[in-house]
Amino acid sequence: MLLGIDVGTGGTRAVLIDRAGKVKASFASEHAGIRSEHIGWAEQEPEDWWRAAREAIAGAMAQTGVTGSEIEAVGLTGQMHGCVMLDADGAVLRPALIWADQRTQPQCDWLTEKIGFERLIELTCNPALPNFTLTKLLWVREHQPEIFAKIAHVLCPKDYVRYRMTGEFAMDMQEASGTLLLDVANRRWSAEVAEAAGIPMSWLPRLFEGPEICARISAAGAGATGLAAGTPVAAGAGDQGAGAVGMGILAPGSVSATIGTSGVVFAATDAPTKDRLGRLHTFCHAAPGRWHVMGVTNGAGLSLRYFRDTFAKESSYDELSARAAEAPAGCNGLMWAPYLFGERTPHLDPEARAAFVGITASHGQPHFVRAVLEGVAFSLQDTFTLFAELGVPVRGIRLGGGGARGPLWRQIQADVYGHPVDLLEAEEGGAFGAALLAGTGVKVWESVEAACAATVRVAETIAPRDADVMKDAYARYRRIYPALREIAGR
Known part of the structure; x- marks a missing residue:
């Protein structure tokens, strides 16, 4: 073991x-x-x-x-x-x-x-x-x-x-x-x-x-x-x-989108890729001789937890997700900006603040919950936008964390990213990757690459379904942050 x-x-x-x-x-x-x-x-x-x-x-x-x-x-x-x-x-x-x-x-x-x-x-x-x-x-x-x-x-x-x-x-x-x-x-x-x-x-x-x-x-x-x-x-x-190791994200073009408390879009690279504006992080990879570039959303899964703890204390995450499925893609215009703890990518703004935008009397709890799920996905899409700007290739996207466990949030991510997304057999993320690193260290496998090849398996691929709706909604989402800065007088 x-x-x-x-x-x-x-x-x-x-x-x-x-x-x-x-x-x-x-x-x-x-x-x-x-x-x-x-x-x-x-x-x-x-x-x-x-x-x-x-x-x-x-x-x-x-x-x-x-x-x-x-x-x-x-x-x-x-x-x-x-x-x-x-x-x-x-x-x-x-x-x-x-x-x-x-x-x-x-x-x-x-x-x-x-x-x-x-x-x-x-x-x-x-x-x-x-x-x-x-x-x-x-x-x-x-x-x-x-x-x-x-x-x-x-x-x-x-x-x-x-x-x-x-x-x-x-x-x-x-x-x-x-x-x-x-x-x-x-x-x-x-x-x-x-x-x-x-x-x-x-x-x-x-x-x-x-x-x-x-x-x-x-x-x-x-x-x-x-x-x-x-x-x-x-x-x-x-x-x-470790999560990237557990998901087999080692070669250029392989990308993961992980939603835990924070949210991260992670791309493996063969050399350090620097963003001169500092909007993306460039780190050493857990695999020797490799690096990675990633964008971070501070309030990803934290957004859903905040909503539950504040507005729906008696509800489980599964119950909230079921209610969110009652709302249509795009939430009839309701949007969530997930800046509960400021924001890293792409704004580098610790003073950014969260907000629901576009509330009408026709919006109910299903819309609010779905808006949270969509808003987090939009915030991760900001990193994919920067990848395109910097020439970081995206050939495949694998989902991890809590955002990979609920069918609705998985579909929302495929729609927002406009790209098929893969689910893996092992859903333990970082802990699984840490175990693979340990096994490599004691020569169960000769390299991290060999460990991933032997153990990481795709269980399901989810295709986009409402990509056009989400593309239009993302364009509106991009206008929220500047408006919040103006409201705050900054």
């Missing part, structure tokens, strides 16, 4: 697969949630991730009855960009600022002015954004200097869980790409960015490629998880990198 662990935003999932790539067990434990004391703030407790990881591992093992000694290797993935600050003893200094946190725009502006916009993209392939780990460190330095002075180690969420399992400080290239401290083109920490930002290089963990074995389960980790001491642990990848 191979174990993949996904430390997400809403919870942690553990997946056990066999050497044929068949999922044998899957168990998830929810997190306590996001703490947001002020508009745009988003924090979580690292200890809660560790609690959920232990529960998820135990649950997956219980489903199959396997023992720790029967698990060959472990791989980890999880939400990217989160900033976990530890002291010299490895103790957490404060709650982690996670990917959705938008408070650091002043620090982004300072860093951009200090290094220069073009130089920063040259060094890291990305602009300074509030989502990235480095800008969170700069906020803590300015607002909580007593905590900043105690920092000895900086990790991302899944790397903290690995630290608790193994006692090792490590990070993979793909995850490190989202810190704004990595020289993405050369796959190494950027001493120039770290020096300019005032971040000691000693804080940064050792770097590994995704399938490399970077640690082993410690005696303490074994006691906490039931895994066997000495079990190899692969570096893994951030959620999008």
Whole structure:
């Protein structure tokens, strides 16, 4: 068995697969949630991730009855960009600022002015954004200097869980790409960015490629998880990198559209592809020697969760989706702009705000729910629009995350993208990809490409049905963001 662990935003999932790539067990434990004391703030407790990881591992093992000694290797993935600050003893200094946190725009502006916009993209392939780990460190330095002075180690969420399992400080290239401290083109920490930002290089963990074995389960980790001491642990990848592996997105032209809490359109490339305007992220791939370009919507699945929790608390997601199916494509003009936590692609605007637009007395709950589903798909279509502008090929689209599990949202995506979309047999996304990376690390497969070829299988292809309607609706959607900026006086 191979174990993949996904430390997400809403919870942690553990997946056990066999050497044929068949999922044998899957168990998830929810997190306590996001703490947001002020508009745009988003924090979580690292200890809660560790609690959920232990529960998820135990649950997956219980489903199959396997023992720790029967698990060959472990791989980890999880939400990217989160900033976990530890002291010299490895103790957490404060709650982690996670990917959705938008408070650091002043620090982004300072860093951009200090290094220069073009130089920063040259060094890291990305602009300074509030989502990235480095800008969170700069906020803590300015607002909580007593905590900043105690920092000895900086990790991302899944790397903290690995630290608790193994006692090792490590990070993979793909995850490190989202810190704004990595020289993405050369796959190494950027001493120039770290020096300019005032971040000691000693804080940064050792770097590994995704399938490399970077640690082993410690005696303490074994006691906490039931895994066997000495079990190899692969570096893994951030959620999008591992998810791409789990979906077989490795060759140029292969693209995934994944809707989790956030939404991501991800395209594999053979070389770093830089957007000079910084609207797309260019990261190292989890597969050695490859890169990827991706666009991110902050409030994707989060939009549907927000709607349910605010307006339909007693309803399940399946019930909401069934109601949405009662509304026609295009929702009779009702639209949703999903900017609940600002927006990354293509606007790079942490101050962007969400809105329903075009409400009439004839609109009921089915229209509102469907408008949320369509609005998220429109926001992902923005990335496909940029791909066309930059010459990034799109030969096939595979769906992942919650957006791949409901038939209506799958059809909406095919219609909005105007392209057939594939569903895969394994729907465990990042955790499945993390398990494949672990298997590659212990030579179950000779390469990540071989692992994907042996295990990733298409289950169904969905053709567009209302593409013309969605094309017209998308053109109207593109006018919403400028209007919201004008209303806000910006």
